[in-house]
Amino acid sequence: ILSRFREGSEVYKVNKHSFNKPQIISEELTRLVSNCIRFSKKSHGAFDITIMPLIELWANAAKQNIIPSLNEISPLLQNTGYENIILDPESNTLAFTKPLLRIDFGAVGKGYALDRMTEILKENKIEKARLDFGGHLYYMDSQGYEGEAVGIRNPLCPDEVMATVTLKNQSISTSADYERNFNILGRAYSHLINPCAGQPAESDILSASVISDSSLVSDIFSTAVFILGLKQGMELIEDMDNVEALIITNNQRMPEIHSSLDRASQKCRP
Secondary structure, three states, rough: OOOOOOOOHHHHHHHHHHHOOOOOOHHHHHHHHHHHHHHHHHOOOOOOOOEEHHHHHHHHHHHHHOOOOOHHHHHHOOOOHHHHHEEOOOOEEEEOOOOOOOOOOOOOOHHHHHHHHHHHHOOOOEEEEEEEEOEEEEEOOOOOOOOOOOEEEEEEEEEEEEEEEEEEEEEEEEOOOOEEEEEOOEEEEEEEEOOOOOOOOOOOOOEEEEOOOOHHHHHHHOOOOOOHHHHHHHHHHOOOOOOOEEEEEEEOOOOEEEHHHHOOOOOOOO
């Protein structure tokens, strides 16, 4: 459903045919796109599924070892933005108002898949499970156990665990750029693109881990918090119910923890 590369997928067809021509999509994709639009508004545009053209621009620039010019970025910015998606939940149709607009679920696909897998396990009477989709975790427990500790890496020394959080019927997602980035002219650029600027995120954050009972939410908002930076990111988290964050910043080459977990049932242990 979500692959933008497979020719038979819904997203592939939508990206190819939806400019000014509403496409009928499944109820599942309608719900997902609707949630993505809602959370884009909530994050003030820091999360946006329409930035695929910008991702491709920077990926190609890295291959050619050149920095994209503003003349290349500006036209793409004019053709992106979640507000240019026309979604009709009643008829399950989707259209784009910009000719170059494309959608990509790279920042949310794992979280959505985790939620769907959790539903399937519960339907099949599974009572306890640990799900790991490439670092995006969900710990399912219907038996009243104490939960499971999950380690948070030190971004400046990824082999070290800097803190732990305990999950119980919750998900955690971490956004960072110490494992993935664009390398251009000897400089590493974040693989996370700021939708408002059209450029790799320049954040004061080294890593942002978000905990929620929804894997979709933790996936989306770990990205949004990283892009927004510490102050705005923490304000966003504090404005949400049942969502917590553990943010690590670089304080004179020393990692520093900033956490909302002390105001909730979670516990952070340095």
